[in-house]
Amino acid sequence: MTEAAPTHLLIVDDDERIRELLKRYLIKQGFMVTAARDAAQARRLLNGLAFDLIVLDVMMPGEDGVSLTRWLRAERTTPVILLTARGEAQDRIAGFEAGADDYIPKPFEPRELVLRINAILRRAPRTDSAPMGRQTLILGKMRYDVENGELRDGTDPVRLTHTEAALLRILAARQGQVVSREALVDQLGRDRGGSGETAQERAIDVQITRLRRKIESDPRRPRFLQTVRGEGYMLTAG
Known part of the structure; x- marks a missing residue:
């Protein structure tokens, strides 16, 4: 149950x-x-x-x-x-x-x-x-189940890499707030248990670009996964 x-x-x-x-x-x-x-x-x-x-x-x-x-x-x-x-x-x-x-x-x-x-x-x-009490972020035609970490395009699941899934989970937890690149690097490092390669800020930018391709209708003009110049990134649902 x-x-x-x-x-x-x-x-x-x-x-x-x-x-x-x-x-x-x-x-x-x-x-x-x-x-x-x-x-x-x-x-x-x-x-x-x-x-x-x-x-x-x-x-x-x-x-x-x-x-x-x-x-x-x-x-x-x-x-x-x-x-x-x-x-x-x-x-x-x-x-x-x-x-x-x-x-x-x-x-x-x-x-x-x-x-x-x-x-x-x-x-x-x-x-x-x-x-069923789940929290769902609405990203245009996309739906993100916060509890299960599932991204769907309508009823179709969208495949995310481990890093993309981790980034989306971190940003969704602070929806509407700016998250700095440094904070993303730090959080991804903890998610990996402190082992393996340390995520670098430029690598974060690359992963954000890839994630945008999956959630934005026009990744070059992002509506939901926004860059806040000089501060970091912000996920805004709606």
């Missing part, structure tokens, strides 16, 4: 300290957690990954949490818990009218958040999750 995949949460908060504290605490409670620093990054993640629940800060620079909640409700039914420093009734009403499932004023105890999450999940079926 296949073990059920852990509940996948998306934490969206512009305060890095709060974001990281919540992420660490929730992981210890058995959740799978992805974090976003603002609404724009959250949208990119939501375009490529399925989540079981979203914990969303209201007061953020740029698009605020209430606006993002309205967008979510037009697209999907994923439960939303809003976090805010505001405690006035009107602010709570605005959040609920936007489609939020719950509302927690800051400061709060992380344990209370876990209780609220579990209470909502007991009521809400995981309707927006990928089949």
